[in-house]
Amino acid sequence: MSGFASSLPVSVTVNGTTYEREVEARKLLIHFLRDDLDLTGSHVGCDTGNCGACSVLLDGTLVKSCMLLAVQADGASIETVEGLSEDGELTALQQSFSDHHALQCGYCTPGMLMSATALLRANPSPSEAEIRKALQGNLCRCTGYWNIVEAVKAATDA
């Protein structure tokens, strides 16, 4: 039986690159991404699980990386906002955020993009109600959400 440990070896693939590190059990995934791997695209907004700025895809599933220990991600494949664009080419969703002024300060944007990316993969033609429900876990204090919803709508197949 494997016993308790205060730090464990963790192997994760983030945006296609595999990282192996010894990680303290108490370290949250968001801090592992930002501080250990220097992937600072995912943000710490509220640190209480409310704002969604730290949202990432864990084996394709949208999660808040501040409510997960880094050791829990061992063996997983993670996608962060840094992994969306390829060779400097924005995704259609990212371009749509730019075109629709879907950000002001930009703090919530990485989380918004990951939530909207998860939505559009599962449902390429969501209704406005489905878009709003999908972004429920992401708070924005600048835009009032209007332009964010417009940007996601414009990036759908509908």
Add this chain to the structure above:
Amino acid sequence: MLLREVVYAKPVSIAEALDLLAANEGARALAGGQTLVNVMKARAASPDALVDLNGIEKLRGIDLGADGTLTIGAMTTYAEIMASAEAKARPILGEVCAQIADVQVRNRGTIGGNLCSNDPTNHLPPLMVAVEARMTVAGWEGERTVPAGEFFFGVYLTAVGPGELLLRVEVPAGKGDGFAAVTLGADGTCIVNAAASVDGDVRVALGCVDAVPVLLRPGSADAEAVRAAVRAAGLDPPDDVHATAEYRAHLAEVVAVRAAAEAAERAAAP
């Protein structure tokens, strides 16, 4: 935020998890973590050790029995319940799970974590009481099954004692269910909720008005009977920044009537 130092283990079997919980008195089971990790950040809880249940396949999954009984593993997430074809046998389960928090929380949060934390603002405790679910708990003396009506002991306290684990929840067949809640924003923190089931018997379980769900048997799902039952319950709900005790007691009547009406309508549907 940096958590207090903690040791961690990820067992792959129930027996191993029980061993680990027994080995360390300060150990807590980590389910979806959507409550526990946050209270650890705030130091509202500081377990010395975490036993991560996410590696135990036997705690996941939904099975529909020949008699219509749904057996839901404690580590099944809200999102899995919402997406499950089997769980549609009792549609209220997925409908209520869809009203919990947000996508990210529904992807990680589990039915077992929701029930074992018994936060009075949670939706699933009153729902389980209304549908007369049964919880199977494992400890060193073996397994035992506890009816939902006897599962909740107090705020954050349930029949799952130290060193024990909730394994699964059984929900009997039925279709005459209703649910209503008043929350802070869509799917936000709950001020008061009510779950109702009509199957000959009429049960209305109120949440957020006491430390544990309050079960009423109004005899009829008619609005007046339900209102009278809520009034007769002599509720003394908590008074806080979100709602006064008086307002909560009023809302309890409102949501009880709505949930009972929905349950009766569905019970009568062909």
